[in-house]
Amino acid sequence: TITVNGLCVRLTDTAGIRKPLDSIEKEGIDLVWEHLEQADIIVMMLDGSKPLTDEDTHILEQNKNRNCKILIAVNKSDLPAVWNADQIIGNLLPGVKFFKISAKFGDGLEALRAALTDLNGSRDIPDDGGIITQMRHKLALEKALANLTAAGEILGAGHSPELAAFELTEALDALDEITGRKIQDDVLAKIFSTFCIGK
Missing domain, CATH: 3.40.50.300 (P-loop containing nucleotide triphosphate hydrolases)
Incomplete structure (x- = not known):
């Protein structure tokens, strides 16, 4: 790239x-x-x-x-x-x-x-826009957007705030996978699968 x-x-x-x-x-x-x-x-x-x-x-x-x-x-x-x-x-x-x-x-x-x-x-592309170069970042952002949308629909329908809080937590977890604050084992496996490591 x-x-x-x-x-x-x-x-x-x-x-x-x-x-x-x-x-x-x-x-x-x-x-x-x-x-x-x-x-x-x-x-x-x-x-x-x-x-x-x-x-x-x-x-x-x-x-x-x-x-x-x-x-x-x-x-x-x-x-x-x-x-x-x-x-x-x-x-x-x-x-x-x-x-x-x-x-x-x-x-x-x-x-x-x-x-x-x-x-x-x-x-x-707007001057203040960004570009995504990694597929895992794209998937994480899509998941975060889906969770945020779900949280908005839950609150809009008058359901329990606890349900919306769960969706918001999931959205934060997805964003943390990009920032590196929270990286799960399967994410690490995907990252290292893109590298050729000599023995």
Whole structure:
């Protein structure tokens, strides 16, 4: 997870797509396509200093009708270009923005960042708003909201305040899982399941 112009972005760096040489490589490439299906935004990296391969063209064509936003980064702009990005990308993916960048010298990266921010709709996020980056935080907030809603309904219906107090306690417990004041064993297990610990 990185921050791009104040916006939290979760990146998945995938392997290149090509004709697999064996079953193991095929599994890896299949996993890439799964990630592409789940992505909100796809950033395709192409090498502008080498001719496009059949695999490159195939990937561009495969993403033509994909229901997500696509940006193309044509890398190595510091070297002589050997293919016409305007023509080829314009024909294969009309309307898709592409950026000539140099990962070595940083040229064009600011424009790519700005485009990524725009596609993510960051302007719709209020200045005083927050972003949730962990699924367990999202689930805890949803639970707290459900408990608070239940407490309000209990009081609104004229039921015992003790019932509302129980819901409020549950809401606080859910929030404490985020702040770290109260962490249950199953929460710790979920946290450590996201880390790879060497032996």
